[in-house]
Amino acid sequence: xxxxxxxxxxxxxxxxxxxxxxxxxxxxxxxxxxxxxxxxxxxxxxxxxxxxxxxxxxxxxxxxxxxxxxxxxxxxxxxxxxxxxxxxxxxxxxxxxxxxxxxxxxxxxxxxxxxxxxxxxxxxxxxxxxxxxxxxxxxxxxxxxxxxxxxxxxxxxxxxxxxxxxxxxxxxxxxxxxxxxxxxxxxxxxxxxxxxxxxxxxxxxxxxxxxxxxxxxxxxxxxxxxxxxxxxxxxxxxxxxxxxxxxxxxxxxxxxxxxxxxxxxxxxxxxxxxxxxxxxxxxxxxxxxxxxxxxxxxxxxxxxxxxxxxxxxxxxxxxxxxxxxxxxxxxxxxxxxxxxxxxxxxxxxxxxxxxxxxxxxxxxxxxxxxxxxxxxxxxxxxxxxxxxxxxxxxxxxxxxxxxxxxxxxxxxxxxxxxxxxxxxxxxxxxxxxxxxxxxxxxxxxxxxxxxxxxxxxxxxxxxxxxxxxxxxxxxxxxxxxxxxxxxxxxxxxxxxxxxxxxxxxxxxxxxxxxxxxxxxxxxxxxxxxxxxxxxxxxxxxxxxxxxxxxxxxxxxxxxxxxxxxxxxxxxxxxxxxxxxxxxxxxxxxxxxxxxxxxxxxxxxxxxxxxxxxxxxxxxxxxxxxxxxxxxxxxxxxxxxxxxxxxxxxxxxxxxxxxxxxxxxxxxxxxxxxxxxxxxxxxxxxxxxxxxxxxxxxxxxxx
Numbered sequence: 022x023x024x025x026x027x028x029x030x031x032x033x034x035x036x037x038x039x040x041x042x043x044x045x046x047x048x049x050x051x052x053x054x055x056x057x058x059x060x061x062x063x064x065x066x067x068x069x070x071x072x073x074x075x076x077x078x079x080x081x082x083x084x085x086x087x088x089x090x091x092x093x094x095x096x097x098x099x100x101x102x103x104x105x106x107x108x109x110x111x112x113x114x115x116x117x118x119x120x121x122x123x124x125x126x127x128x129x130x131x132x133x134x135x136x137x138x139x140x141x142x143x144x145x146x147x148x149x150x151x152x153x154x155x156x157x158x159x160x161x162x163x164x165x166x167x168x169x170x171x172x173x174x175x176x177x178x179x180x181x182x183x184x185x186x187x188x189x190x191x192x193x194x195x196x197x198x199x200x201x202x203x204x205x206x207x208x209x210x211x212x213x214x215x216x217x218x219x220x221x222x223x224x225x226x227x228x229x230x231x232x233x234x235x236x237x238x239x240x241x242x243x244x245x246x247x248x249x250x251x252x253x254x255x256x257x258x259x260x261x262x263x264x265x266x267x268x269x270x271x272x273x274x275x276x277x278x279x280x281x282x283x284x285x286x287x288x289x290x291x292x293x294x295x296x297x298x299x300x301x302x303x304x305x306x307x308x309x310x311x312x313x314x315x316x317x318x319x320x321x322x323x324x325x326x327x328x329x330x331x332x333x334x335x336x337x338x339x340x341x342x343x344x345x346x347x348x349x350x351x352x353x354x355x356x357x358x359x360x361x362x363x364x365x366x367x368x369x370x371x372x373x374x375x376x377x378x379x380x381x382x383x384x385x386x387x388x389x390x391x392x393x394x395x396x397x398x399x400x401x402x403x404x405x406x407x408x409x410x411x412x413x414x415x416x417x418x419x420x421x422x423x424x425x426x427x428x429x430x431x432x433x434x435x436x437x438x439x440x441x442x443x444x445x446x447x448x449x450x451x452x453x454x455x456x457x458x459x460x461x462x463x464x465x466x467x468x469x470x471x472x473x474x475x476x477x478x479x480x481x482x483x484x485x486x487x488x489x490x491x492x493x494x495x496x497x498x499x500x501x502x503x504x505x506x507x508x509x510x511x512x513x514x515x516x517x518x519x520x521x522x523x524x525x526x527x528x529x530x531x532x533x534x535x536x537x538x539x540x541x542x543x544x545x546x547x548x549x550x551x552x553x554x555x556x557x558x559x560x561x562x563x564x565x566x567x568x569x570x571x572x573x574x575x576x577x578x579x580x581x582x583x584x585x586x587x588x589x590x591x592x593x594x595x596x597x598x599x600x601x602x603x604x605x606x607x608x609x610x611x612x613x614x615x616x617x618x619x620x621x622x623x624x625x626x627x628x629x630x631x632x633x634x635x636x637x638x639x640x641x642x643x644x645x646x647x648x649x650x651x652x653x654x655x656x657x658x659x660x661x662x663x664x665x666x667x668x669x670x671x672x673x674x675x676x677x678x679x680x681x682x683x684x685x686x687x688x689x690x691x692x693x694x695x696x697x698x699x700x701x702x703x704x705x706x707x708x709x710x711x712x713x714x715x716x717x718x719x720x721x722x723x
Contacts, residue, residue: 071138250366505676
C-alpha cells in the first residue's frame with residue numbers, strides 16, 4: 022500500500038503540474054499552440070532524464086546506496102519549491118519562444134519534476150525485490166491512473182475553483198507529502214538486509230505473470246512509444262489551432278493517451294487486437310475526412326474523429342509494448358527506452374517538424390497515424406502472433422492508412438457551388454511557412470473571375486484576411502464597412518468632424534483595418550507572428566497603400582498584451598480612439614486577451630469616447646458571453662453586431678462594440694446592425710480562471 026500510494030500520488034503530481042505551468046506560461050508567448058507542444062517536449066525530455074537516473078541507480082548501486090541517493094534528491098527537490106516561474110524570464114520570449122519556454126521550465130520546475138519522474142520506475146524496481154513483487158507492471162497501470170485522475174481533475178475541479186497562485190501552493194503541499202512517503206520507502210530499503218534485497222531481484226528470471234515471451238526489442242520499444250507520442254502531440258496541435266489553446270484541449274488528448282497505458286498494462290485482455298484494428302481503420306477514414314474538409318465539419322465530428330484515431334493508435338502501440346515487456350531485471354531499462362521514444366516524438370513535433378519549410382503543414386500527424394499499423398505489424402511478427410491477428414491489419418488498416426498521405430502531401434477537398442473537388446494545395450498557394458506559432462499559407466483564388474480574384478492569408482484552415490486584386494483598397498473579409506471596426510471608425514465623433522484617429526489593432530492578419538484609415542490617422546498593429554508581418558508586406562498592399570495615402574502605419578512585433586503592458590510601464594499609453602481585438606490563432610480564441618486584467622490594460626490605452634471592437638466570430642466557441650461579461654464587469658455599455666457580409670470579398674462576422682460613449686452605440690447605423698439573437702448571459706474570464714466549458718458549439722457552426 023505504501024508503494025501504491027507513493028506511485029499514485031507522484032503520478033498525480035506529475036501530470037497536474039503540466040497544465041498548471043502551461044497555463045502560467047500561455048500569456049507570455051501569445052497563446053500559441055506551440056506553447057503546449059514545447060512544454061510537452063520539456064516534460065518528455067525530463068521524464069527521459071528521470072528514467073535514465075533510475076536505470077543508472079538500479080544498475081550501478083546497491084539498494085542501500087540507492088536509497089541514500091534518492092533521499093537526497095527528494096530533499097533537494099523540496100528545497101527548490103515553490104514552482105512559480107520568475108517573470109524576468111519573460112524578456113526572452115520574443116527572441117526565441119522555444120528556448121525561453123525550455124529555460125523557464127528548467128529553472129521553475131526542473132528539480133521537483135525530475136524527482137517525480139524518477140520515482141515511479143525506481144519504486145517499481147524496488148518493489149520487484151520484495152517477496153510479492155512479481156506483478157510490478159500493474160503498478161505502472163496504477164501510475165497512469167494517477168496521471169489520468171490529475172488530468173480529469175484539473176479542468177473540471179482545480180482550474181475553475183482555485184487561482185493559479187493557489188494551485189501552485191496546493192501543488193507544493195502535495196509534493197511535500199509525496200517526498201515524505203518517498204523518504205519512508207527509502208528508510209525501509211535502507212533498513213532491509215543488503216544481501217536479501219540485492220540478490221533476489223537480479224537473479225530472478227522471467228515469470229509467467231510478469232515477463233515477456235520474446236527477447237528484448239529496444240528498437241520496437243522506442244518506435245512504438247515514439248509513434249504514440251507523435252500522434253498525441255500532433256493531434257493536440259490540430260485541436261489547439263482549430264478550437265482553442267486551453268487546458269481543455271491539452272488535457273483531453275493526453276487523458277486518452279494515459280487511458281491507453283492504463284488499460285494495456287492492467288491486462289492484455291483489455292487491448293483486443295481485432296477490435297482495435299477495426300477502430301483504427303474507422304479512425305483513419307474519419308481523420309482523413311476531417312483533414313480534407315477542415316472546419317466544414319462540426320466540432321463534435323472533428324473531435325470525435327481525432328479522439329478515435331488517437332485512442333486506437335495509442336492502444337495498439339501500447340498493447341504491443343506490453344506484450345514485448347521484459348522480465349524484472351530489465352524493468353528500468355525498458356522504461357528508459359519507452360521514455361526515449363516519447364522524448365523523440367516530442368523533438369520531432371516540437372523542433373524538427375516546424376523547421377522543414379518544404380512541408381509547411383502539420384504533416385507529422387497523418388504520417389504518424391499511417392506509420393502506426395506498420396509498426397504494430399512488425400511488433401506482432403516479432404511476438405509470433407497468430408496469422409489471423411495480422412490479416413485485418415495488413416489487408417484493411419494499412420491500405421486505409423495510405424489515404425492519410427493526401428492531406429500530408431498537399432491535397433485538400435474544396436467545396437464550391439455545391440460540389441466537392443479534390444485538388445492540390447499547390448495549385449493556388451503562392452507562399453507558405455511554419456514556425457512556433459503555426460502554419461501559414463498565402464493563396465490566390467478565383468483567377469478566372471476578375472471581380473472575385475483575390476489573395477488570402479490562411480492559418481491552418483482559417484482565413485485571416487483577403488484582398489481583392491482588382492480593388493486593392495476595399496476593406497474585405499471580417500472588416501467590411503458594416504463590421505464592428507468599420508462602424509466604430511466611420512461613426513467615431515472625431516471622424517465626423519474631420520479630426521485624425523488613433524487606431525490600435527491586436528492581430529495584423531493582412532493589414533485590412535488600414536483600409537479604413539485616412540490621411541493623418543495613426544494605425545498601430547500588434548502581431549506576435551513574424552511570418553504574418555512578412556506575408557502582409559510581401560503579398561498584400563493594405564499597409565503600403567495606407568502609407569501612400571498619408572496614414573502613419575506602425576507594426577510592433579510581439580504578443581499584443583505584453584506590448585501594451587510594457588507601454589503602460591513606460592508611461593506611453595496608446596490613447597486609441599478605436600482598439601480592435603482580433604488576435605486569433607487558426608480559429609482558436611486568444612484566452613489571455615479576453616480577461617478582466619486584459620480589459621483593464623485596454624481601457625488604460627483608450628482615449629475618452631474610444632471604442633473597443635472585439636471579434637467574436639468563431640465556429641466552435643461562443644465568445645460573445647465572454648466579451649459581454651468583460652463589459653458588464655467594467656460597467657460599460659456593449660452592443661453585439663452581426664455583419665452578414667455578402668459582397669465581393671466580404672465574410673459574415675460577429676463583433677461586440679464596447680465604449681463609454683453611449684451616444685455612439687445608439688447611432689441608427691449601429692442599431693440597424695445589432696444582432697437579433699437573444700442576448701446571452703455574460704461570462705467573466707480572468708487570468709486565473711478561464712474555462713471553455715459551456716461555451717463550445719458541439720454541433721454546427723453559426
